[in-house]
Amino acid sequence: MRERNCDTVVIGGGPAGMAAAAKSAELGLSVVLIENRDLLGGIPLQCIHPGFGLHYLGEDLTGTQFAYRLIDRVERSGAEVMLKAHVHSIDVEAHDEKVVNVVAPEGVVKVRCKAVIYAAGARERTLFEIGVVGDRPAGIFTAGEAQLLMDLYGVLPGREVVILGSGDVGLIMARRFALEGAKVKAVVEILPWPGGLMRNVVQCLKDFDIPLLLSHAVVKIVGKRRVEKVVVAKVGEDLRPLPGTEFDIPCDTVVIAAGLRPNVDLLERMGAAIDPATGGPVVNELLETTIPGVFAAGNALVVNDLVDYAAEQGERAAEGAKLFVENSGLPTVGWKRVEPSRNVRFAVPHYISGERDVIVYARVQKPERNVMVQVPELGLRRFAIAVRPAEMIRLELSRSVFERAEFEKLTLGVVPRG
Amino acid sequence: MGEVELVCIVCPASCTLRARLVEGELKVEGAGCARGVEYARRELANPVRHVMTVVKVRCGDLPVVSVITSKPVPKSCIENVVKATANLEVEAPVELGQVLIEDVCGAALIATRKVKRASGAGCPASPTTL
Numbered sequence: 001m002r003e004r005n006c007d008t009v010v011i012g013g014g015p016a017g018m019a020a021a022a023k024s025a026e027l028g029l030s031v032v033l034i035e036n037r038d039l040l041g042g043i044p045l046q047c048i049h050p051g052f053g054l055h056y057l058g059e060d061l062t063g064t065q066f067a068y069r070l071i072d073r074v075e076r077s078g079a080e081v082m083l084k085a086h087v088h089s090i091d092v093e094a095h096d097e098k099v100v101n102v103v104a105p106e107g108v109v110k111v112r113c114k115a116v117i118y119a120a121g122a123r124e125r126t127l128f129e130i131g132v133v134g135d136r137p138a139g140i141f142t143a144g145e146a147q148l149l150m151d152l153y154g155v156l157p158g159r160e161v162v163i164l165g166s167g168d169v170g171l172i173m174a175r176r177f178a179l180e181g182a183k184v185k186a187v188v189e190i191l192p193w194p195g196g197l198m199r200n201v202v203q204c205l206k207d208f209d210i211p212l213l214l215s216h217a218v219v220k221i222v223g224k225r226r227v228e229k230v231v232v233a234k235v236g237e238d239l240r241p242l243p244g245t246e247f248d249i250p251c252d253t254v255v256i257a258a259g260l261r262p263n264v265d266l267l268e269r270m271g272a273a274i275d276p277a278t279g280g281p282v283v284n285e286l287l288e289t290t291i292p293g294v295f296a297a298g299n300a301l302v303v304n305d306l307v308d309y310a311a312e313q314g315e316r317a318a319e320g321a322k323l324f325v326e327n328s329g330l331p332t333v334g335w336k337r338v339e340p341s342r343n344v345r346f347a348v349p350h351y352i353s354g355e356r357d358v359i360v361y362a363r364v365q366k367p368e369r370n371v372m373v374q375v376p377e378l379g380l381r382r383f384a385i386a387v388r389p390a391e392m393i394r395l396e397l398s399r400s401v402f403e404r405a406e407f408e409k410l411t412l413g414v415v416p417r418g
Numbered sequence: 419m420g421e422v423e424l425v426c427i428v429c430p431a432s433c434t435l436r437a438r439l440v441e442g443e444l445k446v447e448g449a450g451c452a453r454g455v456e457y458a459r460r461e462l463a464n465p466v467r468h469v470m471t472v473v474k475v476r477c478g479d480l481p482v483v484s485v486i487t488s489k490p491v492p493k494s495c496i497e498n499v500v501k502a503t504a505n506l507e508v509e510a511p512v513e514l515g516q517v518l519i520e521d522v523c524g525a526a527l528i529a530t531r532k533v534k535r536a537s538g539a540g541c542p543a544s545p546t547t548l
Contacts (some may be wrong), residue, residue, distance in 0.1 A: 024461055045531070048470045048484035048485075048486070048530060048531075049468075049470050050468055050470070050486065062470065062484065062486055062530045064484050064531045065530050066512070068531075068532070150472070151472055151482075151484055152480060152482070153480070153482065154472055154474065154481045154482035177499050179471055179496075180469075180471070180500075181523045198425055198426075198430070199426050199427040199428075199434040201425070202427050203427075203467060204427055206425075206438055207493065207496075209469065257492075284460065369431065385429060385430065385431040386428075386430045386431040386432065387430070387431070387452065388430055388432075391430055409463070
């Protein structure tokens, strides 16, 4: 068994982890970045479409191009990288001493550190979670699997495709299948509105005449060896299938694009508090979880719709790790709760001190037009022409807005303008 | 042309635009702002899109490389780009930003991933030169 020492261990070599590792090293910390695949980059390596980096780098890049920018930055930063390395567990031995147990090609490695930045991404939701029954023949893929097959390995997973879910991943895969000569029979969405950006609805579905079935659900998959058809039904307001509305769509492939859930197994096992609304850990403004010195960033923290936010969170967690390592804890007088209120499903971070600038990420429950995004305790009201669940709200609050206000907690809400 | 309905993608408001020709001039209704009117004009006169796909690679550590058009091409030309890439095969190594097709629909086709050379049966360590 080998041992190593460093200030910060970063778990996950995707955008959030790479940004966290590079930033930590740039701030003068010794860093070990642990990635379980044989290369850095994470999911953007299989995203060949543009829309990456507009906020973070000021350029419109493809996912692949964005990934290389961060890979180069990690290499320049001097952060040490362990590839093909799997984190088995994390032992908290003391307030500022953790041991990350890693299974690596060279054997078991114990990495002793003061702070951990957890950026292990998200997993795709499965058929079981969305309640689709029936057969389980060949021809069922998650959107991420289909994307990996097509865009990293050049394999077309099927010819006649039904896509479950109209989030951006589902819409983008619909276009990929159409461009490669497959027939996309339908994109089926259970909610009455599309899950993804309107840009993607237009450019991925309308451009290719792909039908979008809103307020519909796939209730059953049928097929012996290979998928033969799906049974689709209309759903009522309670999102349950309406009896008598079922119809068949013949197809050979089903792609599940039913959203992501943060990968938090390791954090849960350590006893970190989880927010049921995000599925990710409860964090403060430096993205520290309820375990001192363990930070979270990217889709492991909250499912982001822009890679830019994931990378930004990685950097923020690195700033937190730096403060933690230097002071053996975060120097803060007290934490105040941030609570979601009207038409807000979640707000991250969950606690703020009022002593630093902070970025709050939130998502609405339902689309609304002509609204104010408000934090009454700070006297903050910001107009928005429209809010949609597909597009995160990102609020930058500078330290000065807290100085003028007295508050026990903050409530973030979206209210009709008036 | 009769009335055409479009969804504006300029901002999250996603206005539904209705456009029609009145005495040779394009009238756009439903736009919340001037940018929506401009979007409808562009989208009806000359809609353009970036095209992304993958191209076969010989002797690479990955079997395909991802590509994008250097600029958006006319929507009507998307199929030509995909057809041009369908039968293309390039030899590794492929560098980020390498031009794989000089001109398709007025754009260049550019590699957006690196593919390293993998030597093996039929694949000498460096590319064959003719």
